[in-house]
Amino acid sequence: MSDSPPTAPVVRPGILDIAPYVGGESKIPGVNRIIKLASNESALGPSPKAIEALKAHAELMHRYPDGNAVELRHVLGRHFGLDAERILVGNGSDELISLLVRAYAGPGDEVLYSRHGFLMYAISAKGVGATPVDAPERDFTADVDALLAAVTERTKLVFLANPNNPTGTCLPASELRRLHAGLPPHVVLAIDAAYAEFVEGEDYDPGIELVLASDNTVMLRTFSKLYALGGMRVGWAFCPPGIADALNRLRGPFNVSAAGQVAAVAALEDVEHARRSLAHNRKWRDWSTAEFTRLGLTVIPSQGNFLLVRFPDEAARNADAGFEFLKLRGIIARKMGGYHLGHSLRITIGTEEEMRLTASALADFLGSR
Numbered sequence: 001m002s003d004s005p006p007t008a009p010v011v012r013p014g015i016l017d018i019a020p021y022v023g024g025e026s027k028i029p030g031v032n033r034i035i036k037l038a039s040n041e042s043a044l045g046p047s048p049k050a051i052e053a054l055k056a057h058a059e060l061m062h063r064y065p066d067g068n069a070v071e072l073r074h075v076l077g078r079h080f081g082l083d084a085e086r087i088l089v090g091n092g093s094d095e096l097i098s099l100l101v102r103a104y105a106g107p108g109d110e111v112l113y114s115r116h117g118f119l120m121y122a123i124s125a126k127g128v129g130a131t132p133v134d135a136p137e138r139d140f141t142a143d144v145d146a147l148l149a150a151v152t153e154r155t156k157l158v159f160l161a162n163p164n165n166p167t168g169t170c171l172p173a174s175e176l177r178r179l180h181a182g183l184p185p186h187v188v189l190a191i192d193a194a195y196a197e198f199v200e201g202e203d204y205d206p207g208i209e210l211v212l213a214s215d216n217t218v219m220l221r222t223f224s225k226l227y228a229l230g231g232m233r234v235g236w237a238f239c240p241p242g243i244a245d246a247l248n249r250l251r252g253p254f255n256v257s258a259a260g261q262v263a264a265v266a267a268l269e270d271v272e273h274a275r276r277s278l279a280h281n282r283k284w285r286d287w288s289t290a291e292f293t294r295l296g297l298t299v300i301p302s303q304g305n306f307l308l309v310r311f312p313d314e315a316a317r318n319a320d321a322g323f324e325f326l327k328l329r330g331i332i333a334r335k336m337g338g339y340h341l342g343h344s345l346r347i348t349i350g351t352e353e354e355m356r357l358t359a360s361a362l363a364d365f366l367g368s369r
């Protein structure tokens with residue numbers, strides 16, 4: 001082997017193993033009216049107050065944002081009854097996932113999550129040269145025993161999306177406590193509650209209880225779902241002081257734009273709009289679950305703003321064929337091969353008209369009117 005230096009830049013090990021994240025499609029050539037149900041965006045769109053706040057801020061776009069996002073963190077603190085000092089905002093919760101992995105894992109370490117867990121956990125792990133490890137699920141739901149059984153001395157972080165995207169399933173607070181109790185205290189438990197606002201049911205904790213009771217649990221939240229600010233890129237984390245300190249050192253000084261900060265404050269304060277969006281989601285999630293089931297599809301009961309819909313196995317009626325058929329009607333769903341769920345499509349809850357058109361297209365596809 002020659003000792004001569006490389007003749008081109010050499011990317012670090014692991015980076016080229018990353019299958020780039022493929023977002024939902026948003027265009028179909030030749031189709032003017034698109035029904036985009038591919039990215040779990042809000043059916044009703046953003047709060048008019050957030051739009052106004054953004055417009056009012058436009059003339060100040062030459063100014064750098066507040067690097068400490070003081071107002072946003074304090075508004076979040078008041079809204080959720082949390083200490084603002086322990087809140088950190090990020091360029092979407094995606095950035096917070098990546099910061100956590102960069103802060104706590106490196107080459108040779110393991111980052112654990114459940115089999116159908118959100119793809120960014122594996123992508124972030126590979127980005128730092130760590131090994132992503134997935135634990136089996138039971139009934140498309142994270143399995144605490146399987147997660148604990150997969151912990152090794154190399155495990156540095158465990159990510160649990162609760163509810164999970166793309167399955168829509170959720171663990172009760174008692175299971176979260178059991179997961180936390182079984183982890184060594186040096187392992188970070190990141191509870192990704194991107195869809196927390198949509199959950200119904202008594203025994204649910206987005207993670208706050210555990211963050212308050214321990215030094216190794218973080219709760220991640222986002223403005224991209226119920227608050228409909230996906231394009232603004234604003235997420236937040238509620239952390240123990242030690243973890244907040246580490247992430248604050250690592251993050252960019254202006255990681256959330258000024259536009260994102262003002263829009264997020266206004267969106268959070270528009271309680272009425274959030275309530276309307278939630279009621280809409282509940283109504284059309286229930287309706288779509290019933291309709292798709294009536295057509296012969298298998299729908300996992302969802303706690304999010306989307307449904308995981310299983311298609312028949314035969315080639316003419318499978319998920320890929322369904323995806324293409326919907327596309328011909330201008331409807332974009334999300335393929336699930338990347339999540340080991342190639343037999344299913346994920347369909348976001350859209351407007352009433354969008355859901356009626358989707359159900360009607362699926363009925364035509366399946367020939368089951």
Ligand SMILES: Cc1ncc(COP(=O)(O)O)c(C=O)c1O
Pocket residue numbers: 039040091092093094095118161164165192194221222223224230233234235
């Ligand atoms: C479970 C989960 N976590 C995190 C995110 C990232 O959200 P964002 O970066 O828009 O805040 C998503 C987005 O779909 C998600 O589904």
